Amino acid sequence: MIDIRGLSVFYGKEKALDDINLSIEKYSTCAVIGPSGCGKTTLLYVLAGLVTPGSGKVIIDGTEQKGVRQGTAIVFQDYGLLPWKTVWNNVALGLQVRKYSKDFIKQRTHHILGVLGLEHLKDKYPSQLSGGQKQRVAIGRALAMQPDLLLMDEPSSALDAITREHIQDLVLEIYKSFPMTMVLVTHNIEEAVFLGKKIVVMGKACIKHVLDNPYFGDMSLRRKEEFYRACIEVRKWLDGGEER
Secondary structure: OEEEEEEEEEEOOEEEEEEEEEEEOOOOEEEEEOOOOOOHHHHHHHHHOOOOOOEEEEEEOOEEOOOOOOOEEEEOOOOOOOOOOOHHHHHHHHHHHOOOOHHHHHHHHHHHHHHOOOHHHOOOOHHHOOHHHHHHHHHHHHHHOOOOEEEEEOOOOOOOHHHHHHHHHHHHHHHHHOOOEEEEEEOOHHHHHHHOOEEEEEEOOEEEEEEEOOOOOOOOHHHOHHHHHHHHHHHHHHHOOOOO
16 A cells, blocks of 8 residues: 655755655554654655655555645644534535535535534534544544545544543544554554554654554453553664664
8 A cells, every 4th residue: 555665855954754665555554653853743744745755755555646645634633623613514624625515525424423423513613622522523524535545643642541542442443444544653652552553663764663563453452461562562662772
């Protein structure tokens, strides 16, 4: 699905990504974790077509990435909700912009609100929602577009611990229910282990290590010793290890 070859990105003279090579299988998930400023969000934005590489290329589903791709949806860290629009209209926004029929928009938006348990909030505005509810709306807006690639930037970073786990459970349920490839950026080790079938550990502008996660997909994983062993392995590579 995703093939990244020799990818480098520069912000002025600063190198944000340095010769990144990575493959992500179709219908898989990939969690990218690393310290602040290491380039993980830049990598996500390159996949979204929002940042242009300085060199190298990104191939998605057999086609080289050139600008924004129609089958890709992104959930931003700050949710990106329009404060003057209701929950219903925020979820329907992408469909309206692409000029789908009113009947399709109504049907699709109603379905997504139902899946995410947001029907009772459809007439509320973002200022009237909790952080977890805002995140559900942002996810709903992305899902409404029926993407084959879903990108998520720190999906639970602004939430309390209990709400964070609920959102992680929701993301895993969505992955199991909707056929898509998912890439998420996080600074949370537990989130990376719970949601990443592949876990990419980044250092400054580089990939330090890639781990395959055999425990991915288990909703009860947090209650098992294997979960904590996997977290310790990720932490080992975050704290040290060699660049890949």
